[in-house]
Amino acid sequence: MGTYNFDQIIDRTNTNSLKYDFAVERGKENDVMPLWVADMDFATLPEITDALEERVRHKIFGYTYPKQEYQKTIINWMKTRHNYDMKPEWLVYTPGVVFAISMALRAVTKEGDAVLIQNPVYYPFTNIILENDRKLINNSLHYEVKDHRGVYTIDFDKFEDLIIKNSVKVFIFCSPHNPVGRVWTRDELTRIGEICLKHNVIIIADEIHEDFVYGEQKHIPIASINKEIEDITITCTSPSKTFNLAGLQLSNIIIANSKTRKLFKKEIDKTGFDEPNIFGITACQAAYTYGERWLEELKIYLLDNIAFVREFIDEKMPKVILTIPEGTYLVWLDFNDYGLELRELEDRIQKKAKLWLDEGIIFGKEGLGFERINIAAPRKLVEEAMNRLYEAFSDL
């Protein structure tokens, strides 16, 4: 028995929750069970809620800015959890990682510049590139099925080729990779870094899922590979995924190169954004100070949920090909063996199973026929979702 009760089901409806309260607005049926957006159905740790309650009791919520103590907790977290040495002056605060990626892109490229991503990947990358009138270059991840499991790797020759042919200026890197759950190895990170160095490509590393890696896996910040790679990297982190704080809107961006950092800050200044959210600061500091044990227990629970899904699929839905996540709490399922048209697949998931998942296609054409399911929920909910899925496909 752990200290924390991750089995507890907390009603999230009528809390303005994006996950639970916006089905109709987003074109879904009213009664779908939501396992789409990447936040968790677990209460965060008591030390965070205590710190927030204390802050609320103070009753004054004026302009706020992080002090040295805050920076120290982040530096300590990066060192102890990710073996990364960073300096306090490298930190820049933004109201989110997606916001930071957009700012970084605007800071270091101009309209028409080529930006590389690797689909299937977190879809806002595409939106940011296109909305900012940059040119999208896609080095699709290589997918193969081995022993009935999905396996994703990088085609490095193609990666370099696309960079050269298109004079790519920036690579937006997802590490660990949402939605396929890869935790990139030191070898892979070194190869990416070396190619980017060779061709003057800046790396925007979205490492928001850094704390969710399982078993033997180790998250290695790409900036920690060596000083040269650190110099071309903008690392985006946040306690928001790890401690379920997305609504508090605070992320910590790490930029060692002073020139790049200056450009990044200038881009943020243009938006008028100045000080971060008071509750974000309070929660982040408490999270990185007291959150390790909670996180370790949470990871055990998530790993059990992943094992449950794996066994369920293997036993009851063998046509579905599972890519076992090395990291993140998102599970990527391949339904292509059913041979369904996209609409029919979606109708079965939404109308028959009454589930709201992320359709694979939104992550790029490589995601056609896939579904992403968020398993960061009490086991009973995950069980119910899997049973609904099974019923909806049992005639095939």
Ligand SMILES: Cc1ncc(COP(=O)(O)O)c(C=O)c1O
């Ligand atoms: C890879 C990745 N980056 C960024 C985000 C969102 O970050 P933020 O809410 O800080 O903009 C998510 C959320 O799902 C994500 O999966």
